[in-house]
Amino acid sequence: MTNQNQNQNQNQNQNINLNQNLNENQNQNQNQNQNQNQNINSDEILFRQSEYLMRKFQPTLFIELISKKLKWVLIPVSITMILVAFFIESIYISGENSNGSPKQGFNSIPVFKSNLNNSTNNFNLNDWELALFIVGLIFATTIIFLILFKLKCYKILLYWLILSTFGMLLFFSASSFLDILQIFNLGIDWISFVMLIYNFSVVGILTMFWHGPKWISQGYLIIFSVLLASILAKLPKTTNWILLILISFYDIFAVLSSKGPLKMLIDEAVKADQQLPFLIYSSAAWIFSTNFDKENNPKKKEKENEKEKEKESISEDENEELRRLIVRPINEFDLKNENNQEFIQNFSESRIKLGLGDFIFYSLLMSLACFSSYLTVFITFIGILTGLTITLFFLVVYEKALPALPISIFLGIVFYFLTDLILNQFKEKYEQSWIFF
């Protein structure tokens, strides 16, 4: 799901939809409702004035600020997709094994395979039934989230989130690392292996759920989605295709319809004025902490103190406020004005947020394209990115929480099948010579 986070001065709280499979942690810049005593919300009026002036007198700057936000979402998505394609291509598909045999891709994980003679064993799932099962699991977890959120058990959610990400980081990084070791025929003793994996995961948890440098937490979010996508790619191919299609439909249902669990979660979060505990990629992710206990957050506390002091110094005399508002010139957008600078800063800081589930399913589609040829990889890459820009464009226009999956996945699948069936043959004919058209 994508979301656009608004300014602190605004009373609206934009909410985020996400893909439920992963518990996610999010931070919102919330308005602290400090202007309850005053009739005029001067900050909001100043904000709107600056916005009006900027839109009128500096339109290209305004458009540029909006498109900067899009850029800072497009870049990490493309990085994850390239990393996944590179990883799967080099480790599992191309080249030779260490013993000289060509790589055939990894063996799909056979799930629920029953070799026994039990005729009463009903747990025999087809490929497509498995996809349905996974979507059902995701649905169930979101409903559990919703129930817990309504019962105000925020801490339980957070701890569940932390435990599950820790476990996933441990086991999936261990699995990928073992694959790499096996293919390059390297060895490592179990003590160093455990230390490496343990440290890697713990640092990830610390930076994602607590303080840490911004780039490290963003890097860990990217690595997390890479690992999950490469693990999910080991499922049979038919499950993956059907999973992608079903997930995109589920996304539309969950986010846009009034009875969808994600929409209800967001409404609950707005009502309760609480943050949603989800893992979300936000470009300004260094303020990454939960808002459940407001006192324990030193960084945010500084900001709150400053804001409170500012508000106290503003006199409650309405005439002075009005005078302060009216004195601004209204025939130009002067950058030297403090209010305008503040507006630009706040506008630039409010970032678009994209859930990690979207990252994972885009990368899953890329990994599926890796098995066919290099051309499909390039073309699905472009297709997914255009789908993402279209959804972000709609997000800017409508300013609502929107599902980020369906358009990109639809475009990606269409492009994949067009290249796989048609363009590869068209290309093979002209690949042997230097015919360019």
Place this chain on the structure above:
Amino acid sequence: MTLVLFFGCLFVAFSPIIALFIFVIYKEAKLLIIMLAGAFFWLLSIFIASILWKIVKPLQDENAWSIAISIVAQEGVRLLLYKIFIKLEANIYRFATKQTLETEKSYLKGSLACGVGYSFAYVLVMYGSVMTHSTGPGSLFTSECPKISLFIVNALLAHNFGILNILWTIIIFISFKSLKNKKENKKIIYIFAITLSLASHFLLSYLTLIKNCKVSLLVNYLISIPLAIIGYFFIKKYYRNKKDFYQSQINETQKDEQTIEVIKPQENDQKQDLTRRRVPNDNTSDDEPVLFDNDIKIK
């Protein structure tokens, strides 16, 4: 020939795109989105061409017809891209600022971004899959050209076609914009430019059918270098007096050098009274006779 050949071919083929990306497009975020749109539309054109190729069976044997179809598709989609680009610009501007866009502005950087996206997808599809095979331990030579590796020949040709695609995009954007302009007098120049770009596209791609690689390369360079020079001067002359729509208003720190778009004052504003003449600074009072009757009193 391992990674050495791979990176060499990559940088030879993609160098104009990478250079323009780093120095022009990455600095303004809007151009990145336009570049993606350009790539998307080129893919549409090649899908159209390949679907036609698949459906019509006799085409599959003849090279000439399939080349013709793909070129027609590419140029047609280029025109479509131009129209969509213009419309999108106006609509986005109107959405963001609630004003209408002045049509006198030109889009140098926008058309450049479209061209870069177009050529990026072109080089990626035409040459990308060949390039990825070059990481192996050997190199590929064809019977028609036993001395120069196929990867290198294709890289050089892709480099050429990449630059030319950018040029063609810009020229076609310019020409169609000027043809639409009613005040423009010399429309023949722009029609000539369009035909020149189309003809050069056809010519250069048919010349790649030559069996000898050295001749093919030589002829390609002989035609494309003069074309590039002519295109450069054409674009320079067109943009000599025009103000670019994407003038740099982006850098907020450069406050003094910033150019601010000032909306023209409305007609209700009081215009300067040009009939006013300066009265010399005389210390006469109002009772004394006025020397000039024509003086208009300043209010």
